[in-house]
Amino acid sequence: xxxxxxxxxxxxxxxxxxxxxxxxxxxxxxxxxxxxxxxxxxxxxxxxxxxxxxxxxxxxxxxxxxxxxxxxxxxxxxxxxxxxxxxxxxxxxxxxxxxxxxxxxxxxxxxx
Amino acid sequence: xxxxxxxxxxxxxxxxxxxxxxxxxxxxxxxxxxxxxxxxxxxxxxxxxxxxxxxxxxxxxxxxxxxxxxxxxxxxxxxxxxxxxxxxxxxxxxxxxxxxxxxxxxxxxxxxxx
Numbered sequence: 001x002x003x004x005x006x007x008x009x010x011x012x013x014x015x016x017x018x019x020x021x022x023x024x025x026x027x028x029x030x031x032x033x034x035x036x037x038x039x040x041x042x043x044x045x046x047x048x049x050x051x052x053x054x055x056x057x058x059x060x061x062x063x064x065x066x067x068x069x070x071x072x073x074x075x076x077x078x079x080x081x082x083x084x085x086x087x088x089x090x091x092x093x094x095x096x097x098x099x100x101x102x103x104x105x106x107x108x109x110x111x112x
Numbered sequence: 113x114x115x116x117x118x119x120x121x122x123x124x125x126x127x128x129x130x131x132x133x134x135x136x137x138x139x140x141x142x143x144x145x146x147x148x149x150x151x152x153x154x155x156x157x158x159x160x161x162x163x164x165x166x167x168x169x170x171x172x173x174x175x176x177x178x179x180x181x182x183x184x185x186x187x188x189x190x191x192x193x194x195x196x197x198x199x200x201x202x203x204x205x206x207x208x209x210x211x212x213x214x215x216x217x218x219x220x221x222x223x224x225x226x
Contacts, residue, residue, distance in 0.1 A: 006154075031212045042116070042203050042217025043155070050212060088154055092211065098167050100215070102154040 003027075004091055006103035014111050016078050021106045023089035024071045029101075030092045032072045034063055037086040037105075046074075069094075079110045118204050118218035126226055130192035133221045137186070137206030143167075145215065146179055146189050147203040155203055161187065162209075194225045 007022045023032065031050045035043035047056050049065035049072060056063045060083075062075040072091075076083055089103040117136040125131045137144050142163050147155035158177065159169040164184040172179065176195070181187040191198055201222050205215040 033214060035215075040222075041219050042205070043215075044217070045214040048212055048214060086152065090215075097211065098160065098162070100157075102156075104154045105152065107152055 004089055004101050004103040006087075006089060006106050008106060009104065010107045012109040012111065013079060015080055019076050019079055019108070021074045021076075021087055021108070022071070023073070023091075023103050025091065025101075026070065027091075027101075028069050028094045030069070030094050032065055032069075032089060032091045033100075034072070034074055035088045035090065037088060038084075043086075043088055079108075081110045081112050084108060084110050116204055116206055116216050116218035118202075118221055120221055121219070122222045122224075124224045124226065125194050127196055128193040130190065131194050131223065132191075133189045133202050133204075133223075135187045135189070135204030135218060137204070138216055140208070141206035141216070142184075142209040143207045143213075144181055144187050145205040145207075146187070147205065149201045149203055149220070151201070158189070158202075191223075194223075196225050199223055199225045 005024050033048045034046045037043040047063045052069045053067045054065045060077045064073050087106045091101050093099050119134050144161040146158040148158055149155045158172045159179045160167045161181045164181050179189045201220045203217055203220045205217045207213040207215045
């Protein structure tokens with residue numbers, strides 16, 4: 001069974017602090033997507049990473065795909081209350097042409 | 113920007129009753145997904161369609177759940193009979209045919225079974 005493990009499960013920090021969320025697996029993925037979900041809404045795509053070692057930046061968010069394409073991280077610099085939400089990673093396994101494996105999510109709360 | 117439409121937004125039903133959810137994907141999106149999500153957790157795939165064909169329904173409780181996408185456009189997910197444990201958010205998503213295309217989600221149907 002292919003799994004994506006996200007850590008931490010829950011994180012509550014003060015506005016202005018930095019944080020990193022991790023998405024790890026023993027399986028290799030052809031690509032990995034990060035989504036953010038706010039209460040009462042569906043997840044919204046933040047980024048897709050495809051190449052091992054790839055780094056993508058989205059304003060204060062930095063996404064990295066591991067060299068071996070088994071893991072990914074999301075780093076937020078100077079977190080703001082608007083970053084509050086459930087962060088989900090989802091990966092496309094190398095040995096499947098249709099599956100998308102989801103992590104259980106990291107619930108992030110940024111306190112003003 | 114085009115959105116995935118879902119209805120109803122909320123549904124309260126008694127156990128043993130039937131319930132149905134509807135989803136209209138973004139025009140041109142060949143792949144349609146139904147997910148179930150428990151509050152604060154990741155989504156769990158129930159069924160995935162490519163056009164009108166089921167690609168994956170391995171996690172769909174087929175004794176009570178059914179899904180169809182007859183013309184390869186909109187889709188309906190049905191539960192009969194509903195059980196207390198079915199209370200959750202039911203999310204529909206769609207994507208283009210290409211492998212790394214992102215999923216576009218609707219805002220879901222919040223089901224409460226009493």
